[in-house]
Amino acid sequence: MHKSTDNPTATAAEMAAIEEIVQRHHDQRWPLIPLLQEVQEECGYIPPGAIEPIARGLGLFPAEVQGVVTFYEQFHMAPRGKYVVRVCRGTACHVRGGSTILKIVKRDLDIDENETTSDMRYTLETVPCLGTCFLAPAMMVNKDYHGKLAPPKLRAILKQYDGPGK
Ligand code: FES
Known part of the structure; x- marks a missing residue:
């Protein structure tokens, strides 16, 4: 992709x-x-x-x-994907492996931060804190929170958004 x-x-x-x-x-x-x-x-x-x-x-x-x-960060000058993946890069997430999570998401989606996949399915962003530090490392996909992320769990989560019904 x-x-x-x-x-x-x-x-x-x-x-x-x-x-x-x-x-x-x-x-x-x-x-x-x-x-x-x-x-x-x-x-x-x-x-x-x-x-x-x-x-x-x-x-x-x-x-x-x-x-x-x-x-204003709320405005976007380019179309965004159907799913906006926001990975937290805050301190609480960082010390619990947030940078590995970000690396995996980048590699699996084959995009960098602030990019969108060519099929317009995913946009990847990072945020300073999602406000759910107790769930660190955490990310959001649209309005869904996902926390205590580890590589196998992360892949399973991303897979959920890949299905034809999604
Ligand atoms: S630092 Fe990641 S949710 Fe707060």
Whole structure:
């Protein structure tokens, strides 16, 4: 499996949805963040082509919109996989083998941090702490927490997300 390196382009349907969202927010004060959240909910990410219509709709410079998208970690400029794997790189996890866990996930998915598999199934991210240090080493797959990870258990967990029904 290889990482997805495509430069994402919004589809016509996504652009129509973006225009509609901009129209709806355009009379509000300071609507940029909720508007971006809606676009991301609709498209799964903020397509680069969305920056210009959003800026135009809100009377901002494109660089201002771009700056906000880049500043907030919650916004993503590229499509993400169906499953977002977040491996903790915090201290509690690190001392209990977190770096080995990360290495295995990278190798099994054949991607690096912040990359997505070419089949758009997995995106790999690391986080400073998942807030479940008692489960160290820990990771999340979408909203599911997985803790006290060890290599065999980790492989079984990743396999769960590989099935055709998933
Ligand atoms: S350090 Fe890993 S969950 Fe807190």
